[in-house]
Amino acid sequence: MKLKDLAKNLGLDCQSEIEITGLNTLKDAKKNNLSFFENKKYLDELKHTKAAAVLVHEEFSSFVPKGVLALVDNEPYLKLAIASKFFAPKHIEDEGEEPQIGDKTKIMPNAYVGKNTKIGNNCILMSGVFIGDNVSIGDSCVMYPNSVIYRDCVLGNSCIIQAGAVIGSDGFGFAHTKEGKHIKIYQNGNVILENDIEIGANTTVDRAAFGSTLIKSGTKIDNLVQIGHNCVLDENVIITGQVGIAGSTTLGRNIVIGGQSGIAGHLKVAAFTTIAARSGLTKSVTKSGQTYAGFPARLRKEWLKTLAKISRL
């Protein structure tokens, strides 16, 4: 879609003939992407973006780098939401190639595999499994009954997806109008699971708004866990039941998270951190190897001290 046509759809004035192929964050945007600036936290990324154009409030338009077009608007995030719909893939492809299924892969009755999808060798797809269009799955994966992989997602080898788990559902993203309505930001990214990953029953892993939600090899996730859009989980993370991780948070390798804990969005947590059960982590953790507890979470030894003081009141 030409930028001038997209701008017109957004009620903005821009005559550029550049072909826009998608939306992306300031940091990851390529020369044919439209990006946006909304959160001051990302000002430095604005200054260095390689996007074709940026939706930006007038106040910050002077920070848009040379060679990048500034699309000035009072509500850049709302305009982004409206733009996102133009780049949303179809729910179901009308056309496409029949799926390629590897050797010794078993597909049980009532399972569905979408168009242009490739599944490796020695996999098992049990009844009621749904694999969307344009998915890639490696070898030796087990998909338990009624688990769902949305379109465009990628699984490596030896992944185990327990029953009812959902990989690639829409991230929860909305822009808000002055009248209080919520405008969906279409989630045009995907989920990538590397190798040797286990996903628990009825756990949900949301697809990215742009780019990928990424779970690296060896990570194990228990039941009823929520992984928000654009999270990155490094290798060998352990996440136990009913944990929730909000969007765009990055977890280092070998982190262990106890049951029913929550981690806020846009945080970075250092490798080898342990989060005790029922904790709520609200800040990034930069030093590795420590144990956090409580809500708001602090170092576990401090939390224990506080509990002792409270009990002495």
Place this chain on the structure above:
Amino acid sequence: MKLKDLAKNLGLDCQSEIEITGLNTLKDAKKNNLSFFENKKYLDELKHTKAAAVLVHEEFSSFVPKGVLALVDNEPYLKLAIASKFFAPKHIEDEGEEPQIGDKTKIMPNAYVGKNTKIGNNCILMSGVFIGDNVSIGDSCVMYPNSVIYRDCVLGNSCIIQAGAVIGSDGFGFAHTKEGKHIKIYQNGNVILENDIEIGANTTVDRAAFGSTLIKSGTKIDNLVQIGHNCVLDENVIITGQVGIAGSTTLGRNIVIGGQSGIAGHLKVAAFTTIAARSGLTKSVTKSGQTYAGFPARLRKEWLKTLAKISRL
């Protein structure tokens, strides 16, 4: 069913020939309904009920208004539970009309649509979707794989139901015998979703015991959320991941609820309230536009003060 026959089934003595068509709350009961009084909080509603008859403990039978029959019993709630089974609809209708499917609505393989059900135009029902009997769905709805709509529910236009979400499952209601057994209160109501609603992956919205669980237009709900029976959510509410709302709670418009929070049952929360993540709201909120946090939840500024004091101990 004649009231005299129903009474006989409950071990009660009543000779009334009135035809009872269903059960309902004191407030909503119509002239052919049986109601019950159990919680003193609703004494005023007892005094003004328009039910045909009320199951009531002897102590309160004098408050039953003229023209309404008092069915006196020591365990009115238990009798209600027993009565509820007589009004439960069939799990599956044996007979009924073939579903009516609108123009350009796509139904993928392995989806099921029940009897007497109507689906509008331009909808997509992906594989494994279940739509029960006597359901009504508007135009332009998207049902992702393996999502489930139980019988008798109603969806408006432009609703998005992510994978594995369940709309209309039984509310959690039981009466208890002296011996400690739990007798199911059949959940004979439904769920109504108005327009432009999104329901997250593996989220559950329970059907009402009587009447409807109601979610109004523009409300957006994230993954793994639980909405209890008989809740009413006004327009444009935002509920993020893993929140739980217990039964019969009413939320005003444009409320925002952070992740993993809980709201107790039978509360009323004023419009434009914000509930911070991991809060537990135990009391109604009457003033709109405030932010609550912590557990038990209080005004966020007070909660922050308390946290500061605790850290200074």
Place this chain on the structure above:
Amino acid sequence: MKLKDLAKNLGLDCQSEIEITGLNTLKDAKKNNLSFFENKKYLDELKHTKAAAVLVHEEFSSFVPKGVLALVDNEPYLKLAIASKFFAPKHIEDEGEEPQIGDKTKIMPNAYVGKNTKIGNNCILMSGVFIGDNVSIGDSCVMYPNSVIYRDCVLGNSCIIQAGAVIGSDGFGFAHTKEGKHIKIYQNGNVILENDIEIGANTTVDRAAFGSTLIKSGTKIDNLVQIGHNCVLDENVIITGQVGIAGSTTLGRNIVIGGQSGIAGHLKVAAFTTIAARSGLTKSVTKSGQTYAGFPARLRKEWLKTLAKISRL
């Protein structure tokens, strides 16, 4: 499998010709089982085990009783994980008998019933239901759409399984290598639900590592609850929405657990205990009939006192 062959696969030296038929805990192991000792809490059980052989660290090998072989290793739990794979049943049986379906049991389209499975009379299996191989289900059970029963599980009579619930998914068990990898402990047990049990929508009940996760008659579980592997729930327990119970915990009869609470693993909770909503129980409860609240949970009256003191700071 002969013990000498199993030992060879684990890199251990043992020439015993005993036929090992499975793995089990020290307490429950029979004369053809291999067991393991990892947690000092179970030293007494080590001394009295009836296993054929025990994987044990050298430090504790002297406690292995006479007539039981000690398989000495620095990482007994890791060796157990490796051994578990040899006893894992197939995901799907290649051969077996057609399922036996009782009188007046209705099976809707797109439901799947596995080999060697028996289903009693007057049951309803709605669309998308999956019943694995070698399952036994009694009479008058209702399986709502897309609910899943993994292989080898047992349900009694009059159970209600709401939509999307998963019974028998793998428990979350891993041994850890020095390099930080997680090795799956195959979950070779099952789940047993006795009679008159209700399981809420999208709730998950994990199968045991060895033996059974057991839920006794009359227990009622709400939506989005997680029951860990090897838990035992006695009769008439009430568990409301989004509760999580970690593995190997035992609950006495008629316990009531409020919404969003959590119970740590390996605890015993006395009958008639009440756990208030959003509590986190971290210790066993030996006296019955008390109410606990808060996190870490203590007697509710003490928790209320503490809250009062904090508010007076």
